Amino acid sequence: MRIVSRSLILLIFTWLSSCQSENNEQLFLLGSGHGINNPTLLVHDIEDAIKYYSDTLGFNVRGAAERGDFAGSLSASILFGDMTSFELLSISDSADESTIPKFIKSFLSSNEGIRLFSLSSSSLDSTSIWLASQGFQMDSIQYYGSSERSEGWSWDDGEPKRKSLYFNSIDPPANLPRFVEKTGFDYEEVNQQWRSYYSYRRMFNEHPNGVVGISAIRIVVTDLKSTNRTFQKMGFIPIEINDSTAKYQLFRNQELHLVAPGKNSDLKNFLAQRGEGVFAIQFDVYDLDSTLWYLKKELPDTALTPSSERLVIKSDYAFGVRLEFVKEPAEQRNMAKMLTPDDELDSAALRHGAEMYKKYCALCHGENREGYAADNAPSLRSHSLLATSKNNNFLRYTIQYGRANTAMAGYLDSRGGPMEYIDIEILLQWLYEMSNVDKPIKLSREPVLGNIEMGAKIYGKNCAVCHGKNGEGISAPALGNPMLLATATDHFLRYAIAEGRDQTPMIGFKDSLSSNEINAVTAFLRSRASGWDIPKPDTVTIPEPEDYVLNPSQNSPAFNLRQGKYVSAEQVNQALQDSLKMIILDARSEVAWRQMHIPGSIPVPYYEDPENFINVIPNDSTQIVIYCACPHAASQRVMNTLKRNGFKNTAIIDEGILVWAQMGFPVRNGN
Numbered sequence: 001m002r003i004v005s006r007s008l009i010l011l012i013f014t015w016l017s018s019c020q021s022e023n024n025e026q027l028f029l030l031g032s033g034h035g036i037n038n039p040t041l042l043v044h045d046i047e048d049a050i051k052y053y054s055d056t057l058g059f060n061v062r063g064a065a066e067r068g069d070f071a072g073s074l075s076a077s078i079l080f081g082d083m084t085s086f087e088l089l090s091i092s093d094s095a096d097e098s099t100i101p102k103f104i105k106s107f108l109s110s111n112e113g114i115r116l117f118s119l120s121s122s123s124l125d126s127t128s129i130w131l132a133s134q135g136f137q138m139d140s141i142q143y144y145g146s147s148e149r150s151e152g153w154s155w156d157d158g159e160p161k162r163k164s165l166y167f168n169s170i171d172p173p174a175n176l177p178r179f180v181e182k183t184g185f186d187y188e189e190v191n192q193q194w195r196s197y198y199s200y201r202r203m204f205n206e207h208p209n210g211v212v213g214i215s216a217i218r219i220v221v222t223d224l225k226s227t228n229r230t231f232q233k234m235g236f237i238p239i240e241i242n243d244s245t246a247k248y249q250l251f252r253n254q255e256l257h258l259v260a261p262g263k264n265s266d267l268k269n270f271l272a273q274r275g276e277g278v279f280a281i282q283f284d285v286y287d288l289d290s291t292l293w294y295l296k297k298e299l300p301d302t303a304l305t306p307s308s309e310r311l312v313i314k315s316d317y318a319f320g321v322r323l324e325f326v327k328e329p330a331e332q333r334n335m336a337k338m339l340t341p342d343d344e345l346d347s348a349a350l351r352h353g354a355e356m357y358k359k360y361c362a363l364c365h366g367e368n369r370e371g372y373a374a375d376n377a378p379s380l381r382s383h384s385l386l387a388t389s390k391n392n393n394f395l396r397y398t399i400q401y402g403r404a405n406t407a408m409a410g411y412l413d414s415r416g417g418p419m420e421y422i423d424i425e426i427l428l429q430w431l432y433e434m435s436n437v438d439k440p441i442k443l444s445r446e447p448v449l450g451n452i453e454m455g456a457k458i459y460g461k462n463c464a465v466c467h468g469k470n471g472e473g474i475s476a477p478a479l480g481n482p483m484l485l486a487t488a489t490d491h492f493l494r495y496a497i498a499e500g501r502d503q504t505p506m507i508g509f510k511d512s513l514s515s516n517e518i519n520a521v522t523a524f525l526r527s528r529a530s531g532w533d534i535p536k537p538d539t540v541t542i543p544e545p546e547d548y549v550l551n552p553s554q555n556s557p558a559f560n561l562r563q564g565k566y567v568s569a570e571q572v573n574q575a576l577q578d579s580l581k582m583i584i585l586d587a588r589s590e591v592a593w594r595q596m597h598i599p600g601s602i603p604v605p606y607y608e609d610p611e612n613f614i615n616v617i618p619n620d621s622t623q624i625v626i627y628c629a630c631p632h633a634a635s636q637r638v639m640n641t642l643k644r645n646g647f648k649n650t651a652i653i654d655e656g657i658l659v660w661a662q663m664g665f666p667v668r669n670g671n
């Protein structure tokens with residue numbers, strides 16, 4: 001853990017204040033954060049707590065206990081789809097007593113329970129400035145990160161992973177939050193794609209007890225009026241205040257509750273024993289009856305207090321914290337059902353897929369997916385097309401990015417379209433189900449070698465009448481399209497040529513052309529990645545280390561980076577035209593590099609061992625540019641790994657290779 005000084009810069013605060021939105025103060029308190037970050041449950045024995053929360057309470061605890069943020073601590077996390085988490089934390093048996101924070105030792109000497117809770121902020125700098133402007137005395141921002149060095153390509157860039165802002169880090173008040181920021185996390189992108197992130201996280205963080213997220217943190221306080229004034233001064237927006245409770249909205253349906261004990265003996269005892277602090281966590285569940293049925297199998301009747309609206313596990317049966325379960329909001333549940341891309345879609349997801357197809361696709365592809373209703377749009381009933389596309393990104397990228405210079409627009413919202421990633425996944429699965437595609441047709445990802453000149457002649461004789469002399473598409477899809485060639489593997493193309501596309505005019509040529517001739521046509525199409533009019537493309541091989549640096553005698557470009565790490569495709573293309581000094585890395589697979597790549601780039605697949613490569617790449621002032629198709633996921637891992645190894649002058653092509661190709665910037669294919 002590192003502590004750094006902060007300064008309250010009036011100029012920055014004035015600028016922030018001028019940018020207030022309708023969310024008013026909360027904009028500065030949490031920014032684009034996700035409300036509840038995590039409550040931290042302090043326990044005596046972490047292994048015992050993990051086993052109990054997993055086996056008895058039905059939470060999916062993430063892995064074994066690991067080193068926690070605090071000196072001498074071990075922690076384990078329970079993750080939920082709404083970006084919240086629940087942390088179990090204890091003192092390690094081997095911990096040096098002198099390094100363990102006193103507030104943890106003091107609490108665990110007589111208690112177990114929630115001692116800390118944190119809220120998510122997208123900028124602790126602005127959170128700190130805002131709170132200081134309201135008269136709060138804050139500690140310096142603290143940084144947390146692993147001391148263990150990661151190996152291979154990873155998200156670890158060697159920098160701290162989290163930042164925390166406390167009112168008092170030595171003895172944090174139990175009734176006030178700490179604020180946490182994940183460094184390097186793109187809060188803006190996640191919020192823009194919230195439905196997609198939420199759906200995937202929910203799907204991959206399922207819990208046997210049916211919990212889908214944390215919807216409230218409940219804090220008992222002695223003086224409700226005074227504490228309410230404090231929270232409102234911080235910038236929390238109240239949604240309900242009465243004599244016993246003050247509720248504040250955090251993020252979406254998440255809330256923070258202050259509760260006065262009144263005549264409640266349990267709360268009075270809590271205050272007498274532990275003072276003010278978190279006494280209960282409220283979880284959303286998919287179905288309250290199912291959660292009750294699960295817990296009744298594992299817990300004695302004395303542990304549970306069920307009702308039609310709320311199920312409660314008493315604190316004695318949950319390591320000192322009361323666990324409350326309520327049915328998730330109908331809107332959230334319906335969204336989850338509609339946006340879960342299982343192998344067999346829920347009825348709500350099927351309706352969503354059908355509605356999207358009718359709204360966005362039927363005009364050209366036909367009401368019944370028969371194709372050719374307009375603009376030579378192919379049939380989407382073809383089992384051949386859908387089955388050969390199911391285990392690759394061909395159709396996914398087609399829908400996301402479209403086909404440049406054709407009627408097929410890109411439908412991904414980041415490209416100006418109306419659909420998120422998750423919507424496209426539902427549409428794809430709907431198409432598979434409508435065509436009874438249960439399993440993909442597996443195709444090799446190796447290159448197809450053939451006589452390009454022979455392939456050009458066969459293409460002119462057999463294919464040009466429908467696909468166009470220059471691959472422009474006449475009564476069939478355009479094959480001279482950079483997006484198609486960037487996303488179609490050689491064997492995907494070869495299969496279509498040999499087998500045809502059922503329920504379309506595309507016949508199979510396996511009976512009229514030899515295997516060598518089909519290979520030749522495939523090789524010819526692949527050679528057009530650099531442009532249809534190139535008479536004879538060069539044979540491109542993977543660069544050797546001595547050729548990694550482009551234009552080594554020139555200066556490196558001075559890029560204008562978005563968020564300090566993303567460079568526009570236009571800037572990189574201009575740097576290539578100006579013959580500036582660069583290293584360009586392709587973070588995709590070597591197969592994808594062979595299909596299409598930026599001239600001079602080096603394939604460095606994000607999943608292979610990078611150590612040998614890192615030892616030969618120049619670690620100096622040379623500008624390193626990285627790209628993938630995602631357009632950031634794989635390239636981000638490569639960039640972070642380079643940073644961890646001391647490479648500082650790095651940038652990611654913001655749009656990725658697919659949009660690069662659609663922009664008409666130079667591409668090559670390799671062997």
